[in-house]
Each structure stands twice: as C-alpha cells, then as structure tokens.
Amino acid sequence: MSAPTAAPDILSPEFAADPYSAYRVMRDDHPLIWHEPTQSYVISRYADVVRAFKDPLFTSRNYDWQLEPVHGRTILQMDGREHSTHRNLVAPAFRGRDLAEKFVPVIERNSAELIEAFAADGEVDLVAQYATRFPINVIVDMLGLPKSDHEHFHRWYTSIMGFLSNLSGDETVMADGIRxxxxxxxYMVPIIAARRENPGDDLLSxxxxxxIDGERMTDxxxxxxxxxLLTAGGETTDKAIASVMSNLVAHPDQLAAVRADHSLIPAAFAETLRHSPPVxxxxxxxxxxxxxxxxxxxxxxxxxxxIxxxxxxxxxxxxxxxxDIARPDLDQGRAYTAGANHTAFALGRHFCVGALLARTELETAVAHLLDAMDDIAFADGAPPPEHGVFTRAPSQLRLTFTPTT
Incomplete structure (x- = not known):
C-alpha cells in the first residue's frame, strides 16, 4: 500500500506553479485541511464550497478583518435587512435599462479606444495594452471621474488587491494597502459631497x-x-479577459466557432469562469x-x-x-445568476452584484478583439503560464495577428 499523499500547502511555490494538481490531491485525499499560516480551514470539493456560499450558517464575518482595513464597511460585510437594503440601492445600476442605456455605450467606447491604439500593429501584449486598462477605464467613466487619473486608480486597485491576496501576511503589503x-x-469624499449637491447622469450620482424607504448610503x-467596485470589477474582469482569450487561442476550433457566431461569447466566458476562474x-x-x-x-x-x-x-x-464552450454539464441559462452551477461569482445572497456588468464587458471585449484581429496566434508559440494564487491569470498575453482593416 502506498503512503498517503501529503496535504498541499497553498502558500508553497509548488502550489503557485500548478494549483490544479494540488486541487486534485485535496479533493481526493484532503477535502478539509487546517492551514496554520492562514489560520483557516481549506475546502476543495464542489458540494462543500457550494454549501459554504449558500447555507445561511456560513457568514461573511471574515470580511470584517479581510476587507474593512482597505475598503471600509461594504455590502459584503452586511447581513439581513441591512444587506438587502444596501444591495437594492446599488443593484439597479448593474442590470436592466441603466446598464443597457447608460453604460453599454461607455463600455463600447472604452474598448474601441484601446484597440485602436494597437489594431494596425499585428502584435500586442493583450494584458498590458488592453485587459489591465479596459475595466478600470470603464469604471472610472461610469463613475464620472476624470480618466486622466487612470494611473492613480490603477495604483490604488493594485495596492488593495495586494492587501487582499496577502495570504502570507507581508507587513509592507499590509501597510501599503492601509495607506x-x-x-x-x-480623493473620493469631496467628489461625493459635490455630486450630492449637483448630481449628474453618472453612476456616482x-x-x-x-x-429606499427614506434610507440613503452615507458618504x-x-x-x-x-x-x-474598483478592485472587484477591475481585477476580476482584467484577468477574465486574459484567460478567455488565452483559452480560445489555445483551442483554434472553438476560437473559429466564436468568431463565426458572437452569440457563443457568453458560453466561452462561462466556461472560462469554470475552467480558469479569475478568483x-x-x-x-x-x-x-x-x-x-x-x-x-x-x-x-x-x-x-x-473556487x-x-x-x-x-x-x-x-x-x-x-x-469546452459546448460543455453540456455547465448550465448556460443560469451561468450569470445566483443559481449558477459554477462557483466563480459565489452563490446565494452574496452572489456578485456586478456579474451582468462583467458579462457585458467580456462580450464587448471579445467581440471587438475578434473583429479587429484575424489569424490570432501566441507570439511565443504556446499559451503563457498563469500567475497568482488568490487571483490567477496570465500576466502577459503576447499575440500576433493579421489586422482586419
């Protein structure tokens, strides 16, 4: 009889290099691990993760120490009526008419501007030149903030994501996030005060x-x-774009199918959320x-x-x-709802409020990129490696292509 396989360490270099092999060992042999460095239990089986997201027994009290030092108190730290009220205050902007009429033009304009800068070059690092910039530009535009401050926003969201993914407790990273x-x-509080006095047609206003019932959000x-929004919407969409495009280029038949029929883009995104999720x-x-x-x-x-x-x-x-974008056991009809049968957006009452915004951004991004780029191939001849533990995606995506115009 062979000796049992040791439980993988989620902070080890081996795990960072290939978490998927470690996930197999965890699911098979170590579905519940006490991880001393992070002072947490680690769970890996689908049924257990779904239960942790859906069962009211599981709370989001961990966000008090995980998020509050860098964000302040958000809807993720709220439960019960308070959570419902605040979610209902923000949710309408991310679905239905507001999303379609106000923000789809913003999304399309920002995507087109970025692609125009490299469309004639025949090569691009899609991460540096598009994916990292697109979602932040969209959020800044939606909030009605000056795009000239893009570098500030990029630095802030990078710092905050560093804090949130700081599983090893690096004190320098913690101090930078708090700063x-x-x-x-x-930066924001004076702008919020001004919008209260003179609201416009932007998301911040x-x-x-x-x-709702006489209740408003405080400054x-x-x-x-x-x-x-800046971190969750920026980081996850950034990584999702890189992973969707990398997955499609790595599977030319599926890339050709999506190019021929853009209605398959949501399926490609949903399968990427399952196969190689950003979080x-x-x-x-x-x-x-x-x-x-x-x-x-x-x-x-x-x-x-x-996840x-x-x-x-x-x-x-x-x-x-x-x-496989045609995967029969992934429910496409519910892939962007709280009833999804993947776990990338969480599930239940804390299901990602920006899921439809993310879908809209991804649909726009992939459609625009495929319309501008033909004969897409990896510049180095092979898919780039993924990087990251808490969040994960290629850190570079160097592609060659034939410009379509």
Whole structure:
C-alpha cells in the first residue's frame, strides 16, 4: 500500500506553479485541511464550497478583518435587512435599462479606444495594452471621474488587491494597502459631497441619490462601494479577459466557432469562469460548528473556499480539466445568476452584484478583439503560464495577428 499523499500547502511555490494538481490531491485525499499560516480551514470539493456560499450558517464575518482595513464597511460585510437594503440601492445600476442605456455605450467606447491604439500593429501584449486598462477605464467613466487619473486608480486597485491576496501576511503589503485606503478616501469624499449637491447622469450620482424607504448610503458607504467596485470589477474582469482569450487561442476550433457566431461569447466566458476562474479563493466563517467532507469546522473559524478546485470537481463535471464552450454539464441559462452551477461569482445572497456588468464587458471585449484581429496566434508559440494564487491569470498575453482593416 502506498503512503498517503501529503496535504498541499497553498502558500508553497509548488502550489503557485500548478494549483490544479494540488486541487486534485485535496479533493481526493484532503477535502478539509487546517492551514496554520492562514489560520483557516481549506475546502476543495464542489458540494462543500457550494454549501459554504449558500447555507445561511456560513457568514461573511471574515470580511470584517479581510476587507474593512482597505475598503471600509461594504455590502459584503452586511447581513439581513441591512444587506438587502444596501444591495437594492446599488443593484439597479448593474442590470436592466441603466446598464443597457447608460453604460453599454461607455463600455463600447472604452474598448474601441484601446484597440485602436494597437489594431494596425499585428502584435500586442493583450494584458498590458488592453485587459489591465479596459475595466478600470470603464469604471472610472461610469463613475464620472476624470480618466486622466487612470494611473492613480490603477495604483490604488493594485495596492488593495495586494492587501487582499496577502495570504502570507507581508507587513509592507499590509501597510501599503492601509495607506491606499486613506488616499482613496481623501480623493473620493469631496467628489461625493459635490455630486450630492449637483448630481449628474453618472453612476456616482446615482449612488448619491438612491433611496429606499427614506434610507440613503452615507458618504463613507459610497466611498467603500467605489473602492470595492474598483478592485472587484477591475481585477476580476482584467484577468477574465486574459484567460478567455488565452483559452480560445489555445483551442483554434472553438476560437473559429466564436468568431463565426458572437452569440457563443457568453458560453466561452462561462466556461472560462469554470475552467480558469479569475478568483481562486473566497473566505467564509460559520456561525456554528458545521460538518463538511473530512470533519468538523468550529464556529467562528475562517474557511478558505477553493473556487478553482470546486470548478474542476469530477463529481460535478465530466472531463473537468478540459476547456469546452459546448460543455453540456455547465448550465448556460443560469451561468450569470445566483443559481449558477459554477462557483466563480459565489452563490446565494452574496452572489456578485456586478456579474451582468462583467458579462457585458467580456462580450464587448471579445467581440471587438475578434473583429479587429484575424489569424490570432501566441507570439511565443504556446499559451503563457498563469500567475497568482488568490487571483490567477496570465500576466502577459503576447499575440500576433493579421489586422482586419
């Protein structure tokens, strides 16, 4: 009999280089791991991760220490009526008429401007020249803030994401994230006060004037939401664009199908969310002792939910390590809802409020890129490696192409 495989360490260089192999070992042999350096239980099976997202027994109290130092208090830290009220204050801007009429033109304009800068070159690093800039430009435009401040926003969101993904507790990274919170607050609060006095047609004005049963968001709640939007909407969309395009170029037949029929773009995005999600870990905290695969998690302990592992669980998906936009066991009809059968947007009451915005940005990005670029290939002849542990995607995506005009 062979010796049992040791439990992988999510902070090890081996894990960072290839988390998917580690995920297989975790699901098979170590579905519940106490990880001393992060003081958390690590879970990896689809059923357990789904339960942690959906079961009201699991709270988001971990966000009090995880998010509040850099964002302030956001809707992610709220529960019950408070959470419902604040979610209803912000959600209308990210769906329906507001999204279609106000912000789709903003999304399309920002995408076209970035592509125009490299469309005739025949080569591009899609991460540096498009993916990292597009979602931030969109958010800044939506909020009605000056795009000339783009570099400030990029630095702030990079700093905050560094803080949030700082699993090893690097004190320099922590201090930089906390300093960023102060800088962002100093920048945003006077602008919020001015929008209250003279609202416009932008998202920030909508947040300043939104009201339910006489209740409005405070200046600091609006600032915290903008900070959350900047990082969650910027980082995840940035990485999703890089991963979708890398996955498609790596599978020429599927790239050709999407090029011929742009209505397949949502399927390509949904399969990327399952196969190579931009966020690989989200934390939760049970209010009571709870039984999961492999044992008991005590009340108040942090649980690190491995999205990247759950989304490749062979108990849930056939051929889970293969990228297939026609995958029959991924529910396309619910892929961008709280009832999705992948875990990339979380599930239940804390399902990502910006999921439809992300879908709209991805649909626009991929359609525009494929319309501008033909004969797309990897400049180095092979797909680039992914980087990151908390969030993950190629850090470069060097492509060659034939300009279409």
């Amino acid at each position: 960023t919170k102060g800088e962002f607050e100093d 909508t947040l300043c004037t939104a009201e 600091h709640e609006i600032k915290a939401f903008c900070s959350l 690989h870990m989200i934390m939760r905290q049970p209010a009571e002792d709870v039984e999961l695969s492999g044992g008991t998690v005590e009340a108040g302990r942090t649980v690190t939910c491995l 990247g592992a759950a989304n490749r669980d062979p108990e849930q998906y056939e051929r889970p390590d293969e990228f």
